[in-house]
Amino acid sequence: MASQTNMPIKKDSITIINVAVAVIHYKNQYLLGFRDASQHQGNRYEFVGGKIEHNETAxxxxxxxxxxxxxxxxxxxxxxxxxxxxxxxxxKQVCLQVYRNEMTALQYEQYKHCSHGLEGQALRWV
Structure with missing residues (x-):
């Protein structure tokens, strides 16, 4: 079954992409990343996350x-x-598996000043 293996699901010739989404927060601050204009749904803020590979859980x-x-x-x-x-x-269609993830005070202090991610995308605590 596709949902157990996390393989993209074909439905009426449209692929459904399984995505894991992290709602990362510390108290009332939430981490968002900015999608590059060249990406699908670009020039928008989003929660951090990405495609679930066929050999991994969400x-x-x-x-x-x-x-x-x-x-x-x-x-x-x-x-x-x-x-x-x-x-x-x-x-395209997506199936977003959304998880809340609370940072510790130490993690927040370590990352609160990071303005860019490892892939060059803007990061923002809001």
């Missing part, structure tokens, strides 16, 4: 994507699943 993808995009190690943080959202952009 939580594993969450940890990997956050590390790749920000350098943050959230492996020891508690990730609480908020839900699963499906969205159809017309040209």
């Amino acid at each position: 939580k594993q993808a969450l940890i990997r994507e956050v590390a790749e995009e920000t350098g943050m190690d959230i492996n020891s943080n508690i990730a609480v699943k908020l839900g699963r959202l499906h969205h159809d952009y017309g040209d």
Whole structure:
């Protein structure tokens, strides 16, 4: 079954992409990344995250994507699943598995001044 292996799902010739999303926060501050204009849905802020590979769980993808995009190690943080959202952009469909992840005070102090991620994207605590 596609959802168990995290392979993209084909539905009526449109691929559904499985994505892990991290709602990273510390108290009332939330971390957002800015999508480059050349990317799908570019020039917008979004929560950190990315595609779930076929050989990993959503939580594993969450940890990997956050590390790749920000350098943050959230492996020891508690990730609480908020839900699963499906969205159809017309040209592609996504299944977002959304997790809340609270930073420790030490993590927040370490990363609160980072204005750019490891992939060059702007980062902002709001």
